[in-house]
Amino acid sequence: MKKGFCFRVTISVAFLLLFLGVGSSAYAEKKFIKGEARFYSQDEDPLNFVKSQLLEKSFRNVITKEMNRLGFNSESFWRTFDEKFEEHFKPMQESLEEKFQDPETEKMEAEDREKYQKALRVRRLKELKKFGKLSHVIKSYVIKRMKRSVKYPNSRYMRLMAVVDHNRLRSLYSRYINIGGKKEFNTLFLDVDFELQGLTWKDLGVQVKTDFTEVIKTHWLNWFNSKLGDSVKKFSIIERNSKDKVEAYLHSYKSENERDEIFQDGLLAKVKFKIKKNSEDGVQKMRGFSFKGQYLLLDLDTQEPLDYFDFPKTTHSYSTVDDHSLSSQVASYLYRVPIPRFEKSKNKLNRIMKKKGSYQLEVENVLSIQEVMELMGLLKEKGIVQRLQPKVKLFDQGRALIELDYYSDYEALKKVILKLQSRNLLNGRSIYVKKNDHGYYVLLGGEAIQSKKQEAQKIERL
Numbered sequence: 001m002k003k004g005f006c007f008r009v010t011i012s013v014a015f016l017l018l019f020l021g022v023g024s025s026a027y028a029e030k031k032f033i034k035g036e037a038r039f040y041s042q043d044e045d046p047l048n049f050v051k052s053q054l055l056e057k058s059f060r061n062v063i064t065k066e067m068n069r070l071g072f073n074s075e076s077f078w079r080t081f082d083e084k085f086e087e088h089f090k091p092m093q094e095s096l097e098e099k100f101q102d103p104e105t106e107k108m109e110a111e112d113r114e115k116y117q118k119a120l121r122v123r124r125l126k127e128l129k130k131f132g133k134l135s136h137v138i139k140s141y142v143i144k145r146m147k148r149s150v151k152y153p154n155s156r157y158m159r160l161m162a163v164v165d166h167n168r169l170r171s172l173y174s175r176y177i178n179i180g181g182k183k184e185f186n187t188l189f190l191d192v193d194f195e196l197q198g199l200t201w202k203d204l205g206v207q208v209k210t211d212f213t214e215v216i217k218t219h220w221l222n223w224f225n226s227k228l229g230d231s232v233k234k235f236s237i238i239e240r241n242s243k244d245k246v247e248a249y250l251h252s253y254k255s256e257n258e259r260d261e262i263f264q265d266g267l268l269a270k271v272k273f274k275i276k277k278n279s280e281d282g283v284q285k286m287r288g289f290s291f292k293g294q295y296l297l298l299d300l301d302t303q304e305p306l307d308y309f310d311f312p313k314t315t316h317s318y319s320t321v322d323d324h325s326l327s328s329q330v331a332s333y334l335y336r337v338p339i340p341r342f343e344k345s346k347n348k349l350n351r352i353m354k355k356k357g358s359y360q361l362e363v364e365n366v367l368s369i370q371e372v373m374e375l376m377g378l379l380k381e382k383g384i385v386q387r388l389q390p391k392v393k394l395f396d397q398g399r400a401l402i403e404l405d406y407y408s409d410y411e412a413l414k415k416v417i418l419k420l421q422s423r424n425l426l427n428g429r430s431i432y433v434k435k436n437d438h439g440y441y442v443l444l445g446g447e448a449i450q451s452k453k454q455e456a457q458k459i460e461r462l
Contacts, residue, residue, distance in 0.1 A: 031163065031164075032142075032161040032162065032163055033062045033065050033066055033161065033162055033163070033164065034062075034065075034159065034160075034161055035058035035059065035061040035062035035065075035141075035159070035160050035161070035162055036058060036061055036157075036158070036159050037054050037055075037056075037057030037058040037060075037061055037157070037158050038057070038155060038156065038157050038158075039053045039054050039057060039156045039158075040154055040155055040156070041053075041154050041156055042118070042121075042154070043154070044118075049122075050156055051146070051158075052129065053125055053129075054146065054156055054157075054158035055135070055158070055160075056128070056129050056132070056134060056135075057158075058141075058158050058159075058160050058162070059134040059135060059137070059138055059141075059162065060132075060134060062138070062141075062160075062162045062164065063134060063137055063164065063169065063172075064078070066164045066169060067169070067173065070166075070169075070384055070385060071384075071385050072169075072173055072177075072385055073177065076177060077173055077176055077177055080176040080177065081132070081176050084176065085127075085128060085131050085132075088127075088131055089124060089127055089128075089131075092123065092127065093120060093123075093124075096116065096119060096120055096123060097116065097120075099116075100112045100113070100115060100116040100119075134172075136165075136168055136172075137164060137165055137168045137169050137172055138162050138163070138164060138165070139162075139163040139164065139165045140162065140163050141160050141161065141162035141163070142160060142161050142162075143158065143159075143160045144159045144160055144161060145157070145158065145159040146158045146159075166381070166384055169384075170384050170385075170387065171351060173385075174351055174387070175350075175351060182230075182231070182350065182352065183231075183352045184231060184232070184233065184265075185231060185232045185233070185265055185266060185267050185299075185349075186232075186233050186234065186264065186265035186266055187232065187233065187234040187235065187236055187262070187263075187265075187266045187267070188224055188228065188232045188234070188235050188236070188266070188267040188268075188269055189236050189237075189238050189242075189246065189263070189266060189267065189268050189269070189300075190217065190220060190221050190224065190235070190236070190237050190238060190269050190271070191238040191243065191246070191268060191269065191270045191271070192213065192216070192217050192220070192237070192238075192270075192271050192272070193270075193271070193272040193273075194212075194213055194272075194273050194275060195272065195273070195274045195275070196275055196276075197274055197275065197276040197277075198276055198277050199275065199276070199277035199289075203277055203287065204275070204326065204327055204330055205320075205322075205323035205324065205325075205326035205327030205328075205330070206323070206327045211327070212327055212330075212331060215331055216331050216334055216335050217237050218237075219335050220271070220335065220338075220342075221235050221236075221237055223339065223342060224269070224342070227342070227343075227346050228346055228349060230350070231346075231349040231350060231352075232267065232349075238268075245262075245263075246263065246268060246300075249263045249300065250300070250303060263300050264300070264301065265300075265301060266300040266301070267297060267298065267299060267300065267306070268296075268297070268298040268300055269295075269296075269297050269298075269345075270294075270295070270296045270297075270298070271293065271294075271295050271338060272293060272294045272295075273291060273292070273293040273311075273334060273337075274291070274292045274293070275289055275290075275291055275330075276289065276290045276291075276292075277289055278290050278315060279317070285319060285320045285321050286317050286318065286319060286320065287317065287318055287320050287326070288315060288316070288317040289315070289316060289317075289318070289330065290313055290314065290315045291311075291313070291314050291315075291316070291333075291334065291337070292311065292312070292313040292314075293310075293311035293337060293338065294308075294309070294310055294311065295307075295308060295309045295310075295311065295338055295341055296308045297345050297348075306345070306348055306349070306352070307341070307344060307345040307348055309338075309341045311337055311338065311341075314337075316333065318330060356406055356407055356408065356409060356410075357405075357406060357410065358403055358404065358405050358406070359403070359404040359406065359410075359413055359439070360393065360401055360402075360403055360404075361379075361401070361402045361403075361404055361417065361440065361441065361442060362399070362400075362401055362402075362441040362442070363375060363399065363400040363401070363402060363441070363442045363443075363444065364398070364399055364441065364442070364443050364444070365398060365443055365444045365445065366395075366398055366399060366400050366444060367398075367429070367444070367448055369395055369400075371425055371427070371429065371444060372392060372395060372400045372402070374425050374426060375402070375420070375425070375431070375442065376390040376392070376402060378420060378423065378431075379402070379404065379416065379417070379420070382416045382419045382420070383404075383406070383413070383416040385408075385412075386406050386407060386408040386412050386413065386416060387406070387407040387408075388404055388405070388406055388413070388416060389404070389405040389406075390402050390403070390404055391403045391405070414440065417433060417440050417442075418433055418440075420433055420442065421433045424446075425444070427448040427449055428446060428447065428448060428449035429444050429445065429446045429447070429448055430444070430445045430446045431444060432444075432445055
């Protein structure tokens with residue numbers, strides 16, 4: 001190895017950009033995109049409803065333009081999006097239709113049909129706005145013009161300028177377009193821990209700990225089993241004697257040969273609750289408890305947290321007249337607390353793509369780590385459709401190695417790398433994509449141009 005500064009690590013783009021003080025603008029300018037929309041209102045439509053529909057249509061226009069610019073298949077996306085919405089809206093339409101039908105003939109009078117059509121239109125537009133949540137993809141926007149036609153008063157028009165959040169755009173896109181296939185996990189391991197503070201299990205209405213804990217564990221496991229069947233094959237509770245095996249698997253992360261195969265392609269769901277007794281009223285026969293919890297969903301292979309949450313502290317009081325009723329109420333409450341978060345985990349798992357492979361991209365003639373970071377940023381921007389995830393594997397004097405995890409296919413990855421050809425870094429140096437026996441590599445060439453700030457600092461030192 002050459003002498004000089006060298007490190008071998010795996011670092012995310014976002015972390016190093018933050019660490020080095022290099023903003024995302026270094027590789028992706030904040031671009032405003034023009035969005036236009038026209039909406040034909042009804043006489044009874046309030047102004048705020050008209051404006052919200054114009055905004056929604058304008059956002060759709062902006063998102064379509066940005067999809068096309070980045071190489072997304074916008075036509076396929078909107079076709080799938082609209083189909084999914086129709087499936088979602090169909091039960092609502094049928095329910096609304098029943099309200100306006102004659103219960104005996106199951107038909108509508110002319111007057112009722114007109115009311116139904118108006119109600120259906122408003123319900124559809126409002127539901128479509130909620131269904132798409134397109135506004136979440138828009139970072140910021142400025143309305144430039146909003147007017148109504150003089151000749152046709154119900155014809156409304158809006159023009160705006162908006163900035164798109166690329167991460168949320170990619171998330172929205174992958175929700176409807178399958179890139180490379182969804183990742184499937186072999187087993188979800190549930191690890192549950194209840195910590196008592198200032199009380200015993202008898203205070204919770206049970207004589208034996210397992211009479212309380214096993215019921216909750218089993219119900220949580222059944223929930224995962226019924227809801228995550230599309231993403232996970234098997235489900236298992238981690239018992240006390242298995243906890244050490246899980247820890248050993250995590251600590252053997254870099255020693256593939258020592259890893260227990262049972263945990264490969266697995267998920268670890270850790271749930272912990274602290275239960276504290278706050279009060280005891282012997283006269284009223286009431287007992288008060290406080291609850292506080294934590295949740296973590298971990299990919300056992302990558303050790304990446306897929307979801308996590310801290311459940312805020314809550315307090316509740318229960319009757320102590322009947323032990324069975326007491327334990328049932330507390331257990332039922334604890335079971336319900338993390339369910340909304342489990343639902344979010346379910347949605348996140350549905351969006352995790354199956355990694356097709358990794359590619360080691362060598363970069364030669366490097367002057368600084370900032371150049372490597374900017375190059376990684378360009379790769380991530382150009383490979384947004386393929387969910388390209390660049391990581392620094394090695395940085396040596398004049399040389400770097402970037403690992404590219406990709407989720408589509410190798411041919412798509414090659415196109416992303418070739419898009420860098422003849423581009424310039426911010427310091428003026430050129431990017432050349434070369435080919436050798438092992439594939440493609442990047443050669444940086446040309447002189448680095450000093451910024452005006454650097455030149456000013458140099459003059460001050462003189």
